[in-house]
Amino acid sequence: MLILDEEEIVIEANTTVCNILNVSKQDLINKKIMDSGVVFLNEHYTEKRHQTINQLQEKGKVTNEEFKITLKNGQEKTVLVSKEYLKIKDQTRVLVTINDDTKRKETAEILASQFNELQKTNSELDSFVYSASHELRAPLSSVLGLIQLIKMEGVDPKLYQHIDMMEISIERLDSFIKDIIEYSRNKHKNIDFEPINFNTLIEQSLESFWYLENSKKIKIDINIDDKEQFVSDSKRVSVLLNNFISNAIKYHDLNKESPFIHINVKTSKKEAILVVKDNGVGIEDVELERIFEMFYRVSSKVMGSGIGLFIVKEVIAKLKGTIDVTSKIGQGSTFTITIPNESGKL
Template identity: 40%
Template sequence: MTRSPVKVLYIDDEENNLIAFKASFRRQYEIYTANSAAEGLKVLENLPIEVIIADQKMPQTTGVEFFKSITTTFPDPVRILLTGYTDISALADAINHGDIYRYITKPWNDLELHNSIKNAHDAYRSKIDLRNKIKELEKTNDELNRFIYSISHELRAPLVSVIGIVNLVKMEGLYHSSGEYWELIESCSSKLDYYIQKTLQYYKNNKNVTDKSEIDFKHLVNEIIELYAYSNKDTTFNININQAQKFIGDSFRIEVILGNLISNAIKYQKTSNKEKTVEISIEVNKFSAEILIKDNGLGILNEHLEKIFTQFFKSKNNQGSGLGLFIVKEALNKINGKISVSSDLDYGTTFKITIPNAT
């Protein structure tokens, strides 16, 4: 299939230059000319131009100024500047800001200009091809995410039934009637349910939609503790929440962040520790919520602190999915939040989080 000629727009206030350019290159390219920046803009609005060549020294608007003015509205065409005099500062500024691809001195050399147009068009095609590939990848990724979400959602229904049966067996006093089989079924089911929930969190967090609503941190924290501490009554929670200021934020992502961090603080306690404690402190002002979650649990090795937010990272003591803290970091990125961590194997781990207030 023969590719259509490259569409080139040449802007110059000197009519003789326009005629000479068209005569030299009309056989190789599809040429359009304009004698002012305003006329060139009209051409751009009506035709899919791929390469723009503009003279620098034009009345009213210079070539550099014209290129800067179309950077947002027409970002795709590749721009070449023709200049008959030396203006180093203007050229350097235009090149540094990406406003021009190349500059050529006048009078131009036909071969040099031809090669520049050809290279500029190659750059244009590469830009368009890359954008199309990105769109294809985004579409494929979205389809994959939706597939994973659908499968995970469908898996939860029979899994919840299995967990329900185990609970009925416990209620009827038959949990230990078959050796360790029921305990094994419960353990495997709970672990699978945990993985599925993390997968669903990951999918929902990847969506760009934000849900801005008023957050009551005291109510939210109490709900999360009730949800995650029901199976571990040994942990003491010291809660200090100061929220005199109204806070607006993404309720889903904030719940995911706090849920993962609080559940980890409960989960990774030392089995030998008789005084398991989790400290939760939240200070809300008109700009942000400053959150501190501190435990006296297992702690994290210093060499692991930079890795704990990476996907699927698991330390020797980590029996989780390796997704929890990764999801926390991704959720914070979505809402422009920040997180830092300090840890000591003797004293436990402290997470400090800052979440902007959208009021």
Template identity: 30%
Template sequence: MESALTQSKSSVHSLLNDAYERRINNLKSSIELAEKALAISKDLDDSSCIGKSLSHLSLFHMIIGDFDLAINMANEAIEHFEFENDEKGIADAKYNIAGVLYKTDDYNQGLTYLMDCLKTYKKLNDWHNKARVEKSMGTIYEYFGDTESAIKIYQSAIESGEKANDLNLQSNAFNPLSGIYLNQGKIRDAMDLIEKSIAYKTETGDTRGFAFALYGRGKIYTATKEYEKAENDFLEAERIHLEMGEKLGVAMCYHKRGALYIRMNRLDEAREILVKALEYSNKNRIILIKFRANLLLHEIAKKEGNLELALKYLQQYIDEKESVINDRTAKVIKSYDDINKMNQLEQKAQIQKERAKIIEKKKIELDSFFYRISHDLKGPITSMMSLSYVAKLEVKDETALKFLAEYETQTARLNTILDGLLNLTKMSFNEDTKQEIDFEKIIYDCISSYKFLTNYELVEFKISVDPTIKYRAEWALINTIIQNLIENGIKYARTENNKPQFEISVNQKDDCIEIISKDNGIGMDQETVDKIFTMFFRVNRKIEGTGLGLHILKRAIERLNGEVKVESELGEGSTFTITLPKH
């Protein structure tokens, strides 16, 4: 039964992938396949599959201009994705809603939706969808008249398309960017880019995209006064858009043909196609073409000396612009404020990354410095310790021997500090040499190595290791962690009124190894707990130590990508919980 269910879900995903691929040249087939996927999903009563099917259908209906249906399906898809906690699915459905909004009469709200989508796709490193969103945002920036932002976002869309290894995504941004170059008078750049787009669209078989590329080339031919070539491109693009059901593309072609015919002084044909563009845009709520069609009809009437009609079209243009554009100025500003906030957050994140790199570099430099200095000092200190030993053989005066003993103690302490620094820096420079870890052996070996400590004989050790654990890591790092836990458990034992105990356990928890050490020693208050991993910090000055042990332990844990938590109470003892990921 489970196998049949898995097969059915796989069938849904296969249908939707096929439908998405076909959208570039056969939207009718895309819709049929997605509807079939939706029917199977409903039979399965699978919320995730239903959401994905609805989202795909919403996209296809948005493309062909069935805007109300597209929004209804997208909102229904979002309900399923929210139930499934699928943030990518939510972003996909919001992208469809944004497409409807900016293609009709609410592009500032469309921008808000696109910004939400962009955050999600950036977080998921989804280059394919990031490119789609950026291209759409560029279009809206152009609507706002913000050419500088449009260029930047189109260039980012091209980079995202390259990372997705998708020629269509790249060429989708080539088309509008070519238009901007054309408006800036960079005819050669505009033509080079649009020809590249046409080549990409031909190679990939993207019929819809090919139509938009032809439209872009038609605009360049209009600017270079190659009117016949321009008309051919507009007519072919228009034919494809009508066949594909791409309503925005159809309206754009009607408008540009009208502008072309005015240039060619074919005013009757220009008026006819612009009236058609106006009616078509009114019917499909394509606000931008309405503005532009009214403005061009005003130009025709003025050329023909019909000032009353010219004034009428101009008034319609102004009324439309004021009622839609000016009323939304505040919202547009808010959208830009939101974008600026998002950009500022991204800049802060980038600054933090750069700062982390600098800190890491300085840390490596500091480690290198410590390593060199510690290594260089080891020789003289070893000589000093040897000299002390020889001196004790010759000196008989008790006062002198007392001073020599103090000298020996301090030299030994300095030697211990240097050993700690060398161990610390070796972690940064040692190569990754992983081996199977025998936790039980390491624990017993470490306990045995501390027999010389004052409290050793008094402490009761309790050891528990899961024998089924399989874990590979750098032996030296694990040994460092265990060794420091045991050393502290012995050194900071509370011996006056209770039986000192030290417990250590190693178990597997999910995909992690969990090491827990627990003692009933002197314990710490919270202020002390917050400082214990600081280099050279010592919990108790009366107890011998360098203040390096826990700092070294923390560095070893970090090297293994693990975490450590400390719970302690003054006079009651401490518990260290270390979690090390297995992979």
């Protein structure tokens, strides 16, 4: 801190300000700080300083300014300066508080530079992952096509079993790559609002999972009450339905007399509530807390990447929705998703 008289001559200075300016107290007392040869300002800050003085004298306000200064030894610093004019026994005094902001400013600049570099790296990495994923799917589709041709031509039963194993492995890899693409799309694609036709989305989802083992043995009930038009991002809602329906099929329990999946949808002006319920194998309480973690899988016996429900969580967050899960081992699971109706943004 400094105390100046009305001519801005230093009449008192504490130890800290001397340390900041790298001078002794004697170098400051009875001198104007800017004319003492201790501190130098460039033209921009000199003009700024005069404006501040005029503002203080005219309006009597406290001012807070940031200055870049050069000390007598050539060292550059960034300081925060607070000034206040006071009347003490008919005498004008200026109370000046100086805070050395150099390290914080330097750190902030370094962090800003690192943040920009990190953003650039992340953008390049995301672009690479997305492009590479698309490129990888093409040869996998070709291999799957060749496997189908081999099966049609008729092969040795032992070889047929090996081909089946190859097909399962390729489908698992293809599913994982599709999940990566969905994650990348959700992260970078803008939300595209449009009216949602739940009948169409659910039918498309069910058609895409016809190949899953024993899917035809599961009774699927669909109940849709969408009298109120619902608006959201169709592609993202489709991702949600695909994940919940495929999981309900994969984790079915064919030991039950009548395995089922119930899909209920109800729309209102406020929101849409989607409920997917099954009587499959269920999930333990300990695992319920982890099912939305990336790469976490409830069972290694079921084909999957362990990224599906992580993507679901990210999609729901993007749509500003919520999800609730209840499950019991041996009885099944119920997923309840609530998504805001964005009809006002259409």
